[in-house]
Amino acid sequence: MTNDTSRSRASSSNNDAAPSITSSVDLSTSSLELSIQTRIFKIIVIGDSNVGKTCLTFRFTGGSFPDKTEATIGVDFREKVVEIEGETIKVQVWDTAGQERFRKSMVEHYYRNVHAVVFVYDVTKMASFRNLQTWIEECNGHRVSASVPRVLVGNKCDLVDQIQVPSNMALKFADAHNMLLFETSAKDPRESQNVNSIFMSLACRLKAQKSLLYRDVEREDGRVRLTQETETKSNCPC
Numbered sequence: 001m002t003n004d005t006s007r008s009r010a011s012s013s014n015n016d017a018a019p020s021i022t023s024s025v026d027l028s029t030s031s032l033e034l035s036i037q038t039r040i041f042k043i044i045v046i047g048d049s050n051v052g053k054t055c056l057t058f059r060f061t062g063g064s065f066p067d068k069t070e071a072t073i074g075v076d077f078r079e080k081v082v083e084i085e086g087e088t089i090k091v092q093v094w095d096t097a098g099q100e101r102f103r104k105s106m107v108e109h110y111y112r113n114v115h116a117v118v119f120v121y122d123v124t125k126m127a128s129f130r131n132l133q134t135w136i137e138e139c140n141g142h143r144v145s146a147s148v149p150r151v152l153v154g155n156k157c158d159l160v161d162q163i164q165v166p167s168n169m170a171l172k173f174a175d176a177h178n179m180l181l182f183e184t185s186a187k188d189p190r191e192s193q194n195v196n197s198i199f200m201s202l203a204c205r206l207k208a209q210k211s212l213l214y215r216d217v218e219r220e221d222g223r224v225r226l227t228q229e230t231e232t233k234s235n236c237p238c
């Protein structure tokens with residue numbers, strides 16, 4: 001599919017249902033009922049170290065650009081509760097480590113039961129764009145279904161004089177890999193809405209694609225085990 005050249009570009013869409021998911025919550029929590037009703041979408045953010053994964057997730061969940069960041073070790077979780085078509089959904093963002101030494105013991109956890117993947121490169125660093133192929137191979141190697149939506153994000157667009165990755169090159173890559181492309185900046189507050197769109201477009205697609213149903217609620221040693229099941233559904237306006 002050919003795309004226009006606006007900052008947020010749709011190159012293609014994914015479909016199909018995701019695998020079943022099992023999670024546990026503490027019985028003692030009075031919010032059990034809420035837990036059962038609130039769907040959680042797990043979105044992982046992947047890419048080279050220093051491309052701005054932490055800043056992008058911070059911008060989405062906290063609405064600001066952090067003064068200072070350090071290399072992520074393992075993973076940082078950030079959550080945002082959003083409402084889509086009257087339904088409250090928890091978007092759980094996994095901000096992963098780009099440095100090999102800080103991620104190797106965690107990689108299995110990143111990909112387990114993931115609902116969507118955000119691949120990030122730095123538009124001022126060609127190497128971070130070239131390395132996307134490796135990140136995609138890692139993702140595929142962890143049995144992430146082709147039906148799990150993926151988007152591509154070129155970050156640091158505010159550094160206009162230093163851009164190394166041309167938009168048309170990124171667009172071609174996104175098309176070839178069946179991904180949406182966003183070119184944006186976690187730093188520039190005017191791009192805040194665009195950063196939101198990265199995650200909201202995924203949440204809308206997930207909501208449209210499937211309805212996670214809690215099938216079984218069984219007590220296990222004071223805990224409740226919830227099993228979610230998926231079914232195809234398509235009524236999201238996004």
Ligand SMILES: Nc1nc2c(ncn2[C@@H]2O[C@H](COP(=O)(O)OP(=O)(O)OP(=O)(O)O)[C@@H](O)[C@H]2O)c(=O)[nH]1
Binds near residue numbers: 071156
């Ligand atoms: N100019 C500019 N700088 C940015 C932007 N996003 C992040 N940075 C800077 O890039 C550096 C790295 O940002 P991080 O978000 O920590 O990078 P990361 O991808 O999380 O790195 P790892 O945790 O090591 O994988 C920091 O100095 C940020 O201030 C952006 O949009 N524009």
Ligand SMILES: [Mg+2]
Binds near residue numbers: 097098
């Ligand atoms: Mg980080």
